[in-house]
Amino acid sequence: MDDVALETYGLTMRFGGVIAANRVDFRLRALELRCLIGPNGAGKSTFFRCITGLQRPTEGEVYMRGIETTGWMPHRIASLGVGIKTQTPNVMDSLSVHENIWLAARRFHDLREADRKTQEIIELLALGEIARDDLGRLAHGERQRVELGLVAAGDPWLILLDEPAAGLSAGDIERMTGTIRELNSRAALIIVEHDMQFIRSIAETVTVFHQGKVLMEDHVDRVMSDPVVRNVYLGKKA
Amino acid sequence: MDLYAVVLVEMLYGVASLVLISAGLAVVFGMIKVINLAHGEFMMMGGYATITAVNLGVNVFVAMLVIAPVAVGLIGLVVERLVIRHLYGRLVDTMLATWGLSLFFIGLVTMVFGNTTTGISTPIPGFAIGDYQVNGYNFFIILVSASLLVVMLSVLKGTRSGLIARGTMQRPDMAAALGYNPDRINMATFFCGSALSGLAGAVLAPLVGLVPTSGGAYIAKAFITVIAGGPSLIAGLLSSASLFGAVNQIFTFAISPVVGEVALLVAAVVLLRVLPKGVTGTFFKGRP
Amino acid sequence: MPGSLTRDAITIALVTGVLVWVLPLIIGTYTLTVLVIYGMLALSLGLIWGFGGILCFGQAAFFGLGAYAYAISAINIGESTLPMFLAVLVPAAFAALLGAMMFYGRLGDVYLGVITLVVTLILFKTVNSTAGPQYAIGNARLGGFNGIPGFPTLNVPGLPDAYIWGDGYFYVCAALLGLVYMLVTALLRSSFGRVAVGIRENETRMSLMGYDVRARKTVMFAIGAAIAGLAGALFANWAEIVTPSLFSLGQSAEIIIWCIVGGLGTRLGPVLGAAGLAYLKFLLGQQALIDNALVTGLVLVLFVLFLPKGIVPALSGLWNFGFVRWRLPGHIHQRRRPRGRERTRNG
Ligand SMILES: Nc1ncnc2c1ncn2[C@@H]1O[C@H](COP(=O)(O)OP(=O)(O)O)[C@@H](O)[C@H]1O
Ligand SMILES: [Mg+2]
Numbered sequence: 001m002d003d004v005a006l007e008t009y010g011l012t013m014r015f016g017g018v019i020a021a022n023r024v025d026f027r028l029r030a031l032e033l034r035c036l037i038g039p040n041g042a043g044k045s046t047f048f049r050c051i052t053g054l055q056r057p058t059e060g061e062v063y064m065r066g067i068e069t070t071g072w073m074p075h076r077i078a079s080l081g082v083g084i085k086t087q088t089p090n091v092m093d094s095l096s097v098h099e100n101i102w103l104a105a106r107r108f109h110d111l112r113e114a115d116r117k118t119q120e121i122i123e124l125l126a127l128g129e130i131a132r133d134d135l136g137r138l139a140h141g142e143r144q145r146v147e148l149g150l151v152a153a154g155d156p157w158l159i160l161l162d163e164p165a166a167g168l169s170a171g172d173i174e175r176m177t178g179t180i181r182e183l184n185s186r187a188a189l190i191i192v193e194h195d196m197q198f199i200r201s202i203a204e205t206v207t208v209f210h211q212g213k214v215l216m217e218d219h220v221d222r223v224m225s226d227p228v229v230r231n232v233y234l235g236k237k238a
Numbered sequence: 239m240d241l242y243a244v245v246l247v248e249m250l251y252g253v254a255s256l257v258l259i260s261a262g263l264a265v266v267f268g269m270i271k272v273i274n275l276a277h278g279e280f281m282m283m284g285g286y287a288t289i290t291a292v293n294l295g296v297n298v299f300v301a302m303l304v305i306a307p308v309a310v311g312l313i314g315l316v317v318e319r320l321v322i323r324h325l326y327g328r329l330v331d332t333m334l335a336t337w338g339l340s341l342f343f344i345g346l347v348t349m350v351f352g353n354t355t356t357g358i359s360t361p362i363p364g365f366a367i368g369d370y371q372v373n374g375y376n377f378f379i380i381l382v383s384a385s386l387l388v389v390m391l392s393v394l395k396g397t398r399s400g401l402i403a404r405g406t407m408q409r410p411d412m413a414a415a416l417g418y419n420p421d422r423i424n425m426a427t428f429f430c431g432s433a434l435s436g437l438a439g440a441v442l443a444p445l446v447g448l449v450p451t452s453g454g455a456y457i458a459k460a461f462i463t464v465i466a467g468g469p470s471l472i473a474g475l476l477s478s479a480s481l482f483g484a485v486n487q488i489f490t491f492a493i494s495p496v497v498g499e500v501a502l503l504v505a506a507v508v509l510l511r512v513l514p515k516g517v518t519g520t521f522f523k524g525r526p
Numbered sequence: 527m528p529g530s531l532t533r534d535a536i537t538i539a540l541v542t543g544v545l546v547w548v549l550p551l552i553i554g555t556y557t558l559t560v561l562v563i564y565g566m567l568a569l570s571l572g573l574i575w576g577f578g579g580i581l582c583f584g585q586a587a588f589f590g591l592g593a594y595a596y597a598i599s600a601i602n603i604g605e606s607t608l609p610m611f612l613a614v615l616v617p618a619a620f621a622a623l624l625g626a627m628m629f630y631g632r633l634g635d636v637y638l639g640v641i642t643l644v645v646t647l648i649l650f651k652t653v654n655s656t657a658g659p660q661y662a663i664g665n666a667r668l669g670g671f672n673g674i675p676g677f678p679t680l681n682v683p684g685l686p687d688a689y690i691w692g693d694g695y696f697y698v699c700a701a702l703l704g705l706v707y708m709l710v711t712a713l714l715r716s717s718f719g720r721v722a723v724g725i726r727e728n729e730t731r732m733s734l735m736g737y738d739v740r741a742r743k744t745v746m747f748a749i750g751a752a753i754a755g756l757a758g759a760l761f762a763n764w765a766e767i768v769t770p771s772l773f774s775l776g777q778s779a780e781i782i783i784w785c786i787v788g789g790l791g792t793r794l795g796p797v798l799g800a801a802g803l804a805y806l807k808f809l810l811g812q813q814a815l816i817d818n819a820l821v822t823g824l825v826l827v828l829f830v831l832f833l834p835k836g837i838v839p840a841l842s843g844l845w846n847f848g849f850v851r852w853r854l855p856g857h858i859h860q861r862r863r864p865r866g867r868e869r870t871r872n873g
Pocket of ligand 1: 015018019020038039040041042043044045046047
């Protein structure tokens, strides 16, 4: 059981008549990195919120390292050692970068260790220059980086990121890729993304969502060249 | 049998007066998301406007149904232009500012009319159902409330301004994008809401001795009725007023008026805890 | 950190000492005592609202509960030591229950406001209607709208006959305010306090980091109630009577106004706001021309419109600006990196 980080069985979420996630069976091994892709409205974020406890699924079960966590509150799930970044930026705007990361570190460490951990994360993400600035004053890319720092500060073994690269510049994305690789040496990751370039550079296995269901799950190259997947994307976007 | 009739009338009266008390607040909150904590003082000023007009020799019904709403509506207009206008979208700040206004108006009315109780007698005599004496004025209040609901419903459903209002309620940004001046809509809404508060205060004035602090008795009830009702204006108003009115009257009959009031408030706390989206947010989504 | 906490404690003790020495030369100690008590009451709301992000429209409920708990238990026990503790514990326990009910239900700001306001009203109406002789707790008749007079006032612990009153009572109240202020300072410096501020800033983020927001808010709410309860007991001793008006909405409104005017997110602001506005009210009470409520209401409206942050943050902003300018020209520019890019948000 220990080599499985996350499993879901028949995970379903209904909003009135809309079925945003439809009997999703999903499995993630320890230290695996998986990308979720799919057109807008495919149900990726809904699936994500059901796993993280931000929403309670209508039906189905979620297991983390073999423990059933269906319907748990986010703080209990996070306390298991799960790091979470939501699609919309979620940070403490009127606190400094240092304070933000310290709060994340303090949850899992005593005072002395929290200070050390905070320093470590600030160095890891190269935030030293802006450590004393309030988050509200930072640029979008910097805020995304700090939020990644909040996720990393708890030493998680499972990391869930909803669109971490959205709105970032090419340079920022490159830096983000490095950080994610580094995190992946200690944790399994699920990354919801749109940016194909970014996905190719980090992922091996990709899960495609479409209309609430898992459409396909395979190696990134095969997924990208699959005619059905192309159709789904072209049909929606173009 | 007569007892049942009396209880029924009292029940209806309880619901009707809650509808009346809450209507002004509901319109303002439902349409422009402002919680007007000076609502009780608007009602109190409606009462004073009526009494002043009656003392000047105006017919009591004209005073209640025309003069008070217009006077308080105009006060509301001034308040909207001077204060509320700057606070749209800041719910907590509007609550604080209108709480300040409520104190301001209490002080103002105290300075003008003094801190003594005034009142007018009920213009409709009571009569008997079997052995029981009922207050004839209660029927008038039930009538006013019912007509109010009918008018609100037909304006919202049947007129062009009602359509704009409903659109604004759901998507203020879209209404603005379609070219409806949000500034004018806000002004008009606040005027109507204030006028309704004035009307309620005027109609209820004969039943209570009026003092400058009278508004405090209404605001909590109106506040919880509106919040518990949820997003649908009329369905929400009617459902939560029915629930709270019934609870209030049952406990008033069974035990005492104080217990009735307390039961109403306890019911509100429980309801909000169980249905945090309000009655209509939970059961009838998307109706006006 | 510990070093600066000691420094804070010394500063607070010194400032309290100087004020206790100077102020009685200007204002009578009887009036000063109530200003100090109101300062403590404002601090209780300033803590949970300004730092904990909990909007409570019914802080007066805990003030009144503290006062009634003191009065009722003092009548039954006959001296003041245990009642003083009860006056802190009863409101704290009540707030813990009420807070758990609200926070575990994930209610938003407005609902919190409604429920705290309604609970205050329930207490007010209930206590107000207990005029008959059948309403009594032990030997204490509740007395309805007349309130409870004639309970034993504060005495030296262990010496029931050694009452503390007059100037002595003022010193006790001032010392207690200094102590509470120090405890609040220590709390805000502790991990608990820093986490509370994080929760104020972003609840979702904090719970995604593993903090149990509901439990922490409940504890914070209870701490605020404990302080308000202590202020209530001190007020009961000062007024020598407790009445239902302690629970009134007007009282709750006043506490909120003190915090807004003084400044949320500071410790000093609410205390100064309370003392200043209560003194203004005292002065206004001595004339009949302008009504008290009118001025209080106008002050609240004007602050919400023009100075929503309150006086203390505005002044300290000015001070920092002037100070930095004068001492270190160019300092601001060195610290903040120039940022050409506009911040973008996705959503
Ligand atoms: N809270 C909600 N209420 C109603 N419908 C929702 C809610 N959240 C998501 N949906 C619907 O569920 C579907 C999936 O949305 P989402 O999970 O955000 O997709 P994605 O993240 O893949 O773009 C969409 O059709 C969306 O409109
Ligand atoms: Mg999404």
